[in-house]
Amino acid sequence: MELFDVTIVGGGPAGLYSTFYSGLRNLKTKIIEVQPVLGGKVNVYPEKVVWDVGGLPPVQAQVFAQNLINQAMIFMPTVYVNTKVEQIEKQGDIFAISTNSGDVHYSKTIIVAVGGGILNPIKLEVDEAEKYELTNLHYTILGMQRFRNKRVLISGGGNGAIDWAVELLRTAREVIVVYRNEQLTAHEAQVEKLNQHRVPILLNAEIQSFVSGTDDTVIEQVIISQNGETYQFEVDDVLISHGYNREKSLTFADSIEPKRKDDYYLVSQGQCATSVPGIFGAGDIITYDDKVGLLVGTFQDAVLAVNKAKMFIDPQADQYAMVSSHNEKFNEMNKEILEEVFTGGNK
Ligand SMILES: Cc1cc2nc3c(=O)[nH]c(=O)nc-3n(C[C@H](O)[C@H](O)[C@H](O)COP(=O)(O)OP(=O)(O)OC[C@H]3O[C@@H](n4cnc5c(N)ncnc54)[C@H](O)[C@@H]3O)c2cc1C
Known part of the structure; x- marks a missing residue:
């Protein structure tokens, strides 16, 4: 011993x-x-x-x-x-x-x-979400270069999600934020940065499903429900930041x-x-x-x-x-x- x-x-x-x-x-x-x-x-x-x-x-x-x-x-x-x-x-x-x-x-x-x-990141409860995890559905960001000139949809409204949204403004072509509650809970100063860059922020909204392209494991569109309506977004990548x-x-x-x-x-x-x-x-x-x-x-x-x-x-x-x-x-x-x-x- x-x-x-x-x-x-x-x-x-x-x-x-x-x-x-x-x-x-x-x-x-x-x-x-x-x-x-x-x-x-x-x-x-x-x-x-x-x-x-x-x-x-x-x-x-x-x-x-x-x-x-x-x-x-x-x-x-x-x-x-x-x-x-x-x-x-x-x-x-x-x-x-x-x-x-x-x-x-x-x-x-x-x-x-x-x-x-x-x-362990809280996973998205959407049908077949796991199959996209090897391609363009992410729970964390390990490198910014991957998102260069990409259209990225982020789900989440806390500090984690909004910090990533602000960071992504440097490389991504477009950032969209979707949050299920009425108000973002992240630090005001970070939210203000998103507002200055006119980042679309959809509140009371959540991801309902994904639409794949010819490759069944790649998300091409995200279907969002908001106040009883559904909207469709073309995306390159989806980041889920719902906490741990x-x-x-x-x-x-x-x-x-x-x-x-x-x-x-x-x-x-x-x-x-x-x-x-x-x-x-x-x-x-x-x-x-x-x-x-x-x-x-x-x-x-x-x-x-x-x-x-x-x-x-x-x-x-x-x-x-x-x-x-x-x-x-x-x-x-x-x-x-x-x-x-x-x-x-x-x-
Ligand atoms: C997105 C984000 C950004 C941040 N930015 C900043 C910043 O800019 N400045 C700042 O000061 N702070 C920042 N923080 C906070 C900072 O990272 C934390 O305060 C710090 O990491 C805490 O360190 P820790 O060692 O106590 O815990 P952790 O970093 O959580 O490390 C704990 C370790 O214990 C291991 N562990 C747990 N259970 C077991 C077990 N049973 N057996 C063996 N190993 C185990 C875990 O795997 C982990 O590696 C940030 C945090 C986050 C999430």
Whole structure:
């Protein structure tokens, strides 16, 4: 049995930064992620530009995710992907973490960083919709180029849908928004951008069916119903942004008390601590007063959670890590980086 100091469940921004910080604090670290790739929710918006992380120039989300992964790997943690944590139980002083592959991982502490859980897009309930998923019916956008000069119909009126509509204005020939409610619920400023570009927005409207062309798997027309009338739109692509269902797969065994009724959450106890000594939380999964559910919030949580884990294992430990400029761990790497700066890469 290999025992780790810290096991981080979830490889999104909170889990990745926890991994880095845990290494910085000399903790033997493991990270477990259910998806085949690390990065968490940031992988849902790879081409979006992220502006609101301090000290970082505006950066495409996919580059940002890769930077986070690179940083997390600096202290060579043990990494499991394609691995779903199913249950956590207490065995004496340590935790046993069971996964879908049947393996059990052992750890002195755990940082739960599962964000919104395992997210699956809410699918469209229209006859035979699945058959178009391999061609021009999308639930997320992995690259803008595909939509260059295309006519794209978007179904949805929340932040996700409207953010995509605004992004698509840069590449698509035409964007049409269809939403079943009376009013869009997205941020006003984004809606205003659509209005400025005179994007047709059909409210009280929903997709009723699709009409394929000669290729039976390609949508050529979308039939929309609105206030008892039906309308037909020629399209190149259809994007459905109706939100996500959260798979509540992670449970806590009876050896772990107290937990909330739905068996998914531990009772939170202020910032990043849970009611269970040795289990901490970071990122979107945890709540506390004035919690910031953004990337910057995940970093603060990660630092707090790791520091608490460190002090749980060693109550005499410093409360937080030495600042990076004084940290001996970076001495060698600093030399390389500075040499590169001074020589402009020409050694
Ligand atoms: C469209 C969109 C745009 C956004 N834009 C911005 C922005 O511009 N700026 C900003 O600051 N924030 C933005 N955010 C918010 C930001 O992405 C989140 O705050 C951040 O991703 C939360 O990180 P997290 O690590 O807590 O959770 P997540 O990113 O959700 O990561 C959690 C990870 O845990 C994994 N997981 C879940 N359950 C298990 C399990 N049982 N076993 C193993 N792994 C599991 C999941 O697969 C996932 O990879 C945006 C969010 C969205 C949806």
